[in-house]
Amino acid sequence: MNIDLTGRTAVVTGSTAGIGRAIAVGLARAGASVVINGRREDRVAATLSELRALFPKGAFIGVVADLATAEGAAELFAQAPDADILVNNVGTGRAKPFFDIGDSEWTDLFELNVMSGIRASRHYVPNMTNRGWGRVVFISSESALAIPKDMIDYAMTKTAQLALARGLAEAVGGTGVTVNSVLPGPTNSEIMSGWMKAAAKEQGITQHEAEQQFIKTMRPTSLLNRFATTEEVANLVIYVCSEQASGTTGTSLRVDGGVVRTIA
Template sequence: MKIELNGKLAVVTGSTAGIGLAIARGLAAAGARVVITGRTEARVQAAIENIRAGQPDAQLDGVAADLGTPEGAAALTAGVEHADILVNNLGTANLKPFQELTDGDWLHLFDFNVMSGVRLARHYLPRMVSKGWGRVVFISSESALNIPKDMIDYGMTKTAQLAVSRGLAELVAGSGVTVNAVVPGPTASESLNGWLEPVAKQEGRTLEQVQKSFIESQRPTSLLGRFTSPDEVANMVVYLASPQAVATTGAALRVDGGVVRSIA
């Protein structure tokens, strides 16, 4: 299968590192023009340089904005009015025990992880429908299905993304636009590695050893037995963004290494 996205414009949120950067790189390699987004101009430009180092001819633009806010979303859509592909990858987590999470913590996380994608879909989806072609992908998590007791608020937002994704797919049925969600498992992204590196340093172990211990203790149902890589998640997203994926919509596709014990 050769995926070609020549002539398509893709917006990838949270694409300066980790899974988002890998998705942007994969879409660019398939020929799409990709809009890199991040909260600072420095991060955006560093991501563009990172991609161009391996793909000198990549078609890339950048927008620096806080997409976890209505103002940031408005800034993006004002600068990029139309998109053929929207990947809602932006997300974060609170590393606080449940009893310490305030109302503000819950609302901020919902705004950042869920409403960021809702706002952009509200803008871009009608324009895709009017053209008769489009792809929207939400990056959820296996935590949407296996709610972690130490990140209940995070799991809630990831479940909400699945609900929004399915509902939007129903809304645009038959239009030529597809909406799907991707469900990664533990992934060696900048954010997760950033949480584990201090543990490795404190315990005098390598990052790889700490990752292995995490899988064994926190995700023992993993069939892969290791963290997935950002590129492995990106491969699924690039497929979903392609013309070949026209019959896949309203789905939550797992790239979780088999962590979720389900046959569906």
């Protein structure tokens, strides 16, 4: 399958590391012009430099903006006013007991993980529908379906993304714009790798051993029996953004290594 996104502009939120960066690389490889976003100027600049070295003929814009705020979203829209492809990837999570999570922590996480995608979709999708072509992808998580007891706030935001994506797909049905969710499982993203490195150091074991321990104790239903790579997650996202995926919309696509035990 030859995926060609030449002439398309893609906005990938939270794309200076991890899954977001892998998606940006995949979209650029397919020929798309890519807007990189992050909260830190040094990381945005470093990512732009790396991408330009990988793809000398590629077109890239870097936008430093905190998309957990309306002001940050406005800055993104000012510098990148239009897009054919929107990947709502920015987000974070943390392990914390439910009874220790305060009100502000709930709302702060919702602003970043959910409102960022709401604001971006509200801005970019109308022009997509006017043109009769567009792709919107929400990067959710298997935690949206298999709720972890130590990350209930995170899981809530990821489930909210599924509802948002499905509702938006309904709203733009028949316009040529598709809206889907992609649900990664345990992945060697920056955040997860950081957690595993810390766990390995604390226990005096290797990071690989820490990852295997996590799979066995926290995700025992995994069929992959390892963490996915960010590229493996990105591969599915790139397909969903392609012309070939024109018949796929309003759905949730898992790249979770079989963690969620369901056939639908």
